[in-house]
Amino acid sequence: MESVNGDSKVNSVETPEVVLKYSIPETLRRPVLIRSRVLMSAGPATPAARVTEVLSKPIMGLHNAETYQIMDEIKEGLKYFFQTTSPITFCSSGSGSSAMETVLINLLEEGDEILIGVIGSFGQRAVDIATRCGAKVRVLESKLGTSLLYEQIRAHVETHKPKLLFLVHGDSSTGVLQTLHNIGDVCRRNDCIFIVDAVSTLGVVELCVDAWKIDAAFSASQKTLGAPAGLAPITFGPRAWSKVLGRKTKVKSYFFDAVLLSKCWGCTDEPRFPHHTISAPILYGLREALADIIEQGTEGFRQKHLDNFQYLCEGLQAIGLELFVEKPEERLPTITSVRIPHGVKWPVVSDYLMQRYSLELSAGFGITEGLIFRIGILNANATHQKVDFVLRALYDGLKTTSNYIAPRPKIYY
């Protein structure tokens, strides 16, 4: 096989012997084990029935009229949810972090200065990504469990004149909500690109990308929108897009190159570019998830989240639990952070809830690990019935696994 010459330049034609050295894993001969859960964690959400159903529909290739139509419908839906008219609205394939990375690596060039507001671990993640990009990162961090103040942000933007400002609208690691009002104006006055992480807020907490002068925003399919994970909505406004198009250096990623993604999603007049194979079931699922919210009515959808969040907060306090975020206006309505009571071992409670109630809540994450646990009210689970279930289970779990003493409110039994 090593000697190759003359006209008959061929590689070895013999079929090499098949070497199956490693044996077949027996565990794959058993049926898969999937359990029904009451999924009240920080995400993914339990999808609506029509979303679940569409996941099993026939797979279509990417390059045909029906798939293009589904992608176009998703784009139109996302523009509505983001409240933007920008045609540069599409999804990256991956979780919310894939969108965070897509937005940051396309907007940042080496040495660009970015101001990142940190109200939890997802701001820290943005710091990580921006640092990997070689950006000059300035961090504005709030006291744990609080949001940043408008004045602080304004002062930092005016003093340091960063090229970009990154804020997390709702940080699910702390359950803190960041108000964004008037920040867009500050950014415009200071020639600063304004980026918003709306992973835990889109569709529930008001967000008006165009009206609020937000230049780029992103979210995820598996939180409030209630699709499975796998696609992450992104929108670039004209100022941000012009920075992307004017880059001096090539983006360090092919997979998250926003110009290629915008061509893949048919955002411009250029022919569609088959940049990567998007997952067909997740496309279907996200399309149906958006359609489901629209069918329910977007205002009713938002309101049922806010109502049940209120109901949950009252219920938690009634069984003696302390909300991690003190100020009501700084509480993220989709993911509620609760202090672990003194003497309670959260992993023990969590295991109990899983075993006894098949209930999945979330532990703390990153900077809140060991300090809090988290309850998500996302999409199909935003009902009084589910909140009641969580409160009952939680009360039982705390009482049974530790010496937790609290009033036992009649309402929960």
Add this chain to the structure above:
Amino acid sequence: MESVNGDSKVNSVETPEVVLKYSIPETLRRPVLIRSRVLMSAGPATPAARVTEVLSKPIMGLHNAETYQIMDEIKEGLKYFFQTTSPITFCSSGSGSSAMETVLINLLEEGDEILIGVIGSFGQRAVDIATRCGAKVRVLESKLGTSLLYEQIRAHVETHKPKLLFLVHGDSSTGVLQTLHNIGDVCRRNDCIFIVDAVSTLGVVELCVDAWKIDAAFSASQKTLGAPAGLAPITFGPRAWSKVLGRKTKVKSYFFDAVLLSKCWGCTDEPRFPHHTISAPILYGLREALADIIEQGTEGFRQKHLDNFQYLCEGLQAIGLELFVEKPEERLPTITSVRIPHGVKWPVVSDYLMQRYSLELSAGFGITEGLIFRIGILNANATHQKVDFVLRALYDGLKTTSNYIAPRPKIYY
């Protein structure tokens, strides 16, 4: 809201008025349109029934025993398919290109020299990614429609001593298969890391990662394995992993940082790290896809692809079509490239096949656009019945939409 001071440091408590400026897209009020296709394109594949079925099962969170078990079963299955014992075997979230990017950006540091074998557009994509990483890229390109010769590769590795060699096992853009035999030995002798793109071959064309001294390899869920797109299998052997762990600079991506991914997938003894939200339905689907092949028997699975590929080649030639890859041993058995006959407009034929037969084939891709079309025999479609259907439809399509004149073999009617 702009004045904030004293003890009552709060952001605005008023609920801002809801500005829903852009109207709801009416298209999302209509039912989603998904058609059943005969999906014989270069990918995605039509999944087996048990794969489709599991996609609609309840979504579980990432951090529980059942999900960990599914991930562990996938890892064990992939180790078997890759024929490796390396514990550093996991998936990136995304298509095959996400795995290509993960492998390259983690193994390459700025200035590293890499030799990339180009037998089609996917080799070119590797060149693109490596260039974005700041690597010194040397390209070894084959004549279009042929593979690289062992002697050429050996000579280049010995002369230029690149730190890494990247070969595409089967390039679906050209339908060319690259033999890999003895290349691993050449790499070991020359202290070179050997990377293989097995996106279009894993499970069908023999690939023995450990025995062939391959240091890193990757694939995709939606081709031969027959799951939906969304997860891309990757394996790093000890030599490659030690280069990753010994990096002087941080990987330029958070989402594709292999060390974080390996912790997310529980590849090491360290606690699992919730790096990103993996798509639950795709996890289920890939688990079932691997289990399905194992249930069929891996040898039978491989053989049915090879048989039907042979059957397809004969059928194509019988209706007067010319295979793009001349040498039989250089033909990729999963995706067959066929020259577009003189005077035939492929988009017209393709539209006809879609309308009349709901049959999806692929056009050329990248360097073969306008030159060839492509027929995939992937997973559930590797049957004589499906091949017959394609041949009949193709014959009809060519005859009806152009002046294509060819023998009409009895067998197809």
